[in-house]
Amino acid sequence: MATGIQRNLTAIRPSAPPSVVTVRGLSRRFGERIVLKDLDLDIRVGEFVALLGASGCGKSTLLRVLADLDREISGAVEVPLRRSVAFQVPRLMPWKRVWRNVVLGLPGSPDKARAIAALDEVGISHRADQWPKVLSGGEAQRVSLARALVCEPDLLLLDEPFAALDALTRIKAQELVGDLWQRHGCAVLLVTHDVEEALLLSDRVLVMKDGIIAHEERIVLERPRDVADPEFAALRGRLLGWLGVRHGRHDAAA
Numbered sequence: 731m732a733t734g735i736q737r738n739l740t741a742i743r744p745s746a747p748p749s750v751v752t753v754r755g756l757s758r759r760f761g762e763r764i765v766l767k768d769l770d771l772d773i774r775v776g777e778f779v780a781l782l783g784a785s786g787c788g789k790s791t792l793l794r795v796l797a798d799l800d801r802e803i804s805g806a807v808e809v810p811l812r813r814s815v816a817f818q819v820p821r822l823m824p825w826k827r828v829w830r831n832v833v834l835g836l837p838g839s840p841d842k843a844r845a846i847a848a849l850d851e852v853g854i855s856h857r858a859d860q861w862p863k864v865l866s867g868g869e870a871q872r873v874s875l876a877r878a879l880v881c882e883p884d885l886l887l888l889d890e891p892f893a894a895l896d897a898l899t900r901i902k903a904q905e906l907v908g909d910l911w912q913r914h915g916c917a918v919l920l921v922t923h924d925v926e927e928a929l930l931l932s933d934r935v936l937v938m939k940d941g942i943i944a945h946e947e948r949i950v951l952e953r954p955r956d957v958a959d960p961e962f963a964a965l966r967g968r969l970l971g972w973l974g975v976r977h978g979r980h981d982a983a984a
Contacts, residue, residue: 749808750775750885750917751796756805757941758791765791767941768805775884778911778918780928782973783938789921792938793887796919810884810917818890820874822862829858832877848876851913852906868899875907879914886911888920892927904930908953925969929962930955937972945972 751773758766765788773779783789794800795807797815822831829845836844842858849855852872862870871891878886888907892900908931911918922928928935929949937945947969951961970976 748774750777750810751919752806752808753796754806756792756795756803756807758788758795758800758803765941766795766803769942771936771943773885773917773919776915776917777934778920778932780920780922780932780935781938782922782925782928782935782969784973785923787938788941789938790889793889793919793921796885797887812881812883813885813887814878814881814883815887815889816871816874816878816891818893820862820870822865822870822873824862826862827858828854828860828862828865828873831862831873832880834877836881844880845876848880849873851879851910852876866899867895868903871895871903872906875910879910882914883916886914886916886918888918888922890921890923893923900927907931925966925973926957928969929965930957935969937969939972945969 749772751771753769753771756766756769756771757764769788769792771792781789781792791800793815795803796809797813798809799815822828823834826834829842829849830840832845832848833840846855846858849858852875854869854872854876857865857869857873862873865873874891891907892903895903904927907918911931920928920931929951932949935947935949936943937947947965949965951959951965955962957963
């Protein structure tokens with residue numbers, strides 16, 4: 731298997747089991763500051779992984795490396811050819827209709843039928859001919875998800891996609907992502923600050939500290955998950971501990 735010595739990041743075909751992402755010895759520095767330190771990571775085909783950690787610990791830097799948006803790295807990174815990203819800010823082109831935003835970047839002529847099918851999957855096909863400026867925050871994020879999924883990725887990278895949404899819209903968006911993941915079967919890496927969100931959605935939760943994976947928690951709870959489940963609460967408390975938050979204080983604040 732190619733190790734990407736020339737560019738450090740090599741696109742591999744998704745037929746190579748069992749991992750869709752393989753990272754070995756990944757390091758990234760900005761000047762004198764080392765953000766990623768000799769990091770190793772594997773993500774299996776179809777696996778949902780959540781990445782937690784304090785601001786500045788390297789979560790988004792890792793995601794950008796996997797998205798091939800940051801190449802100033804050392805180490806070996808293998809990712810699938812088909813991958814897509816949804817960011818916290820939807821980044822829709824205001825001069826293009828919604829449906830054209832969905833198929834933006836796909837090869838060939840814009841395919842409206844394909845765009846509408848993707849929009850229908852996220853429940854917003856009725857907005858296909860609208861301009862992005864008339865969309866609510868939740869609607870814009872749904873369009874961003876449709877754009878990420880229209881290429882049928884083997885790896886979906888989500889960089890805090892719900893952070894700017896209100897509480898109710900966020901819950902609905904989380905449920906939507908869970909449904910879409912099960913329907914498409916792609917691997918997902920979700921960067922988030924929300925412990926409950928990570929536990930509700932993922933198969934595995936990783937905690938980053940100082941540029942490395944400091945802790946891994948496999949989540950074996952049955953779906954759909956209940957935040958009132960004692961096992962869920964125990965997992966939440968353990969992860970909060972790794973994040974430096976006392977469980978009792980978190981519950982009191984909630």
